[in-house]
Amino acid sequence: xxxxxxxxxxxxxxxxxxxxxxxxxxxxxxxxxxxxxxxxxxxxxxxxxxxxxxxxxxxxxxxxxxxxxxxxxxxxxxxxxxx
Numbered sequence: 375x376x377x378x379x380x381x382x383x384x385x386x387x388x389x390x391x392x393x394x395x396x397x398x399x400x401x402x403x404x405x406x407x408x409x410x411x412x413x414x415x416x417x418x419x420x421x422x423x424x425x426x427x428x429x430x431x432x433x434x435x436x437x438x439x440x441x442x443x444x445x446x447x448x449x450x451x452x453x454x455x456x457x
Contacts, residue, residue: 382418385446392451408436418444 386409390398402409411428415421425436447455 380415380418382415382421382440382443383412385443385448386412388448389443389446389451389453405439407434408439411436412440412443 390401393401407428408425411424412421415424422437422440425440429435429437442453445455446453447457449455450457
């Protein structure tokens with residue numbers, strides 16, 4: 375079996391590294407539920423599953439945010455790449 379890469383966590387960490395200290399602090403404050411789901415997940419599949427479950431229970435849209443990290447562009451460090 376091949377090694378699975380946890381792209382969501384990797385991409386979120388990469389994105390956070392591009393933010394200023396103030397922007398990063400604000401992002402972390404505004405997205406505590408999303409971040410806890412991402413860091414608690416053992417794999418991308420579990421993160422997506424947990425985000426979907428959380429959305430159903432709380433009427434949120436964390437799943438969309440998780441997907442944005444799956445398609446995050448490492449080349450330009452954008453969540454919505456337009457390269």
